[in-house]
Amino acid sequence: MTESVRHDIPADLLQPLWLRSRESLADDRLIYDPVAAAACSQCSLKPECLKGNVSQQQLLHASLALICDRQVQQFLRRHPDGRIVNLGSGLDTRFYRVDNGRCRWFDIDVGENLLWRQRLFHRSERYRMLPGSTSDLSWLQALPSMSGAPVLVLCDGALLASSESELAQVVQSLACHFGRFELCLVVAGDLCQSPLASKMGVGKPFGHALRDPQRKMLQWLPWATAVGRYSPMDSACLRWKNWQRWLARVPGLKFRMLPVLLHIHL
Numbered sequence: 001m002t003e004s005v006r007h008d009i010p011a012d013l014l015q016p017l018w019l020r021s022r023e024s025l026a027d028d029r030l031i032y033d034p035v036a037a038a039a040c041s042q043c044s045l046k047p048e049c050l051k052g053n054v055s056q057q058q059l060l061h062a063s064l065a066l067i068c069d070r071q072v073q074q075f076l077r078r079h080p081d082g083r084i085v086n087l088g089s090g091l092d093t094r095f096y097r098v099d100n101g102r103c104r105w106f107d108i109d110v111g112e113n114l115l116w117r118q119r120l121f122h123r124s125e126r127y128r129m130l131p132g133s134t135s136d137l138s139w140l141q142a143l144p145s146m147s148g149a150p151v152l153v154l155c156d157g158a159l160l161a162s163s164e165s166e167l168a169q170v171v172q173s174l175a176c177h178f179g180r181f182e183l184c185l186v187v188a189g190d191l192c193q194s195p196l197a198s199k200m201g202v203g204k205p206f207g208h209a210l211r212d213p214q215r216k217m218l219q220w221l222p223w224a225t226a227v228g229r230y231s232p233m234d235s236a237c238l239r240w241k242n243w244q245r246w247l248a249r250v251p252g253l254k255f256r257m258l259p260v261l262l263h264i265h266l
Helices: 011-023 034-040 054-078 094-098 111-120 137-142 164-178 195-199 213-220 238-247
Strands: 083-087 104-109 127-131 151-155 182-187 225-230 260-265
Touching: 011 034, 011 054, 054 083, 054 094, 054 151, 054 182, 054 238, 054 260, 083 094, 104 111, 111 127, 127 137, 137 164, 151 164, 164 182, 164 213, 182 213, 213 225, 213 260
Parallel strands: 083 104, 083 151, 104 127, 151 182
Antiparallel strands: 182 260, 225 260
């Protein structure tokens, strides 16, 4: 394909896709994402994608993607016919990585991002895209009835730019709508904007900084049960080895220095 017909995708949308494509070529890769690699072959790489410590950003992004993948896979092992609602999907390719052939998947994002998804990814009869955002939750009413079906709501990074009050409003609104469901949410620790965190791959500033994200979440949802919290540092990848050794000196620091995944059951 010639350069002139490549898709000109915004850098903030393209970079995560490109990082997963790049990770797929690593000998010690954490995830294998051929769909991302195929999509990137159609896209023009932006100079902004190359800014910063790309190798460390790639490791952090792949580690977060891996722990999110594992939580979805475990949910689908328990509930093969479950429903996955992926909020702020961007150019996420998780459906293609973890699909079990039976689940129903809903990707939610703003309209222009969904247009890029339609151009780059193939369709599935069990996969549906709905326009919506984290700031306007009216899309919840457009979802089909899920009464009685196991539901997992996943938000892999889309709420990192939200303030603490905005974050609380979204999770409480989700809880009111779904009632009983599982929530997997990536949030930022209170040291994510430190110079050290930047060296570990954290990029643009986040809208909130939570010292104890799990405790804060249970304050907002006091009837919920914490299933687990997961740090990118939990990966066995040797590329994290030096950082793991250093952070092990201070218990709990790995949940404050990097974005973490919280798994909550309501």
